[in-house]
Amino acid sequence: MPTTSLPRRAGARTAALAALTLAATAAGAPAFAQPGGDNGDVKIHKVGTPFDDQRNQPKVCDFYLAAFNFDAGERVTWTIKTQPPVPGGPQLPNSKYPNNVVIIESDGMAQTIPLELPDGQYKLTWKTDKGHGAGKHKVFKVDCPISKPTAPPGPNGGPPAGGGGLARDDAFGPVAGAAAVGLAAVTGVVWFRVRRRAHGA
CATH class of the missing domain: 1.20.5 (Single alpha-helices involved in coiled-coils or other helix-helix interfaces)
Structure with a gap:
């Protein structure tokens, strides 16, 4: 009996060790096999903010979109809609800004042209052709100061009674x-x- 139990114990240990090795290999595999496309981030920038500034500015007037740390050559399609959704509300792309595609540059960055929207709250959806999920999202607010035009200065009063004459x-x-x-x-x-x-x- 003792001689027959020893081989069984050795075989059980070998099988357990093989199972642990296989599990460790399987756990480490996704880290190496993870495809690109889920990297990077997109920021809302006020017009005039440097391209390489990685801050997000959630309250803007005129603005642009700035992308960082994406995979070179990714093709990005973005949309901006009212938040919460408003049927028929302002959105991008539109007739003034029909191009909503950005190609990521070799340094992993990209920017859009300056954009305009009426005052309100909006949601950006940023999807790449190499992405695997719902894309990147940003909620931001457009709030432009109201500037009243200044009337040009005119003469003080009209001419004296009777018409003509000096001011x-x-x-x-x-x-x-x-x-x-x-x-x-x-x-x-x-x-x-x-x-x-x-x-x-």
């Missing part, structure tokens, strides 16, 4: 006032002389 500031300026007084004085003297001669005085 109010010019009519009461010192030079204009002196000219008006001088003209009245000369006219009075001429009229007085003409009248005096007509009566023979």
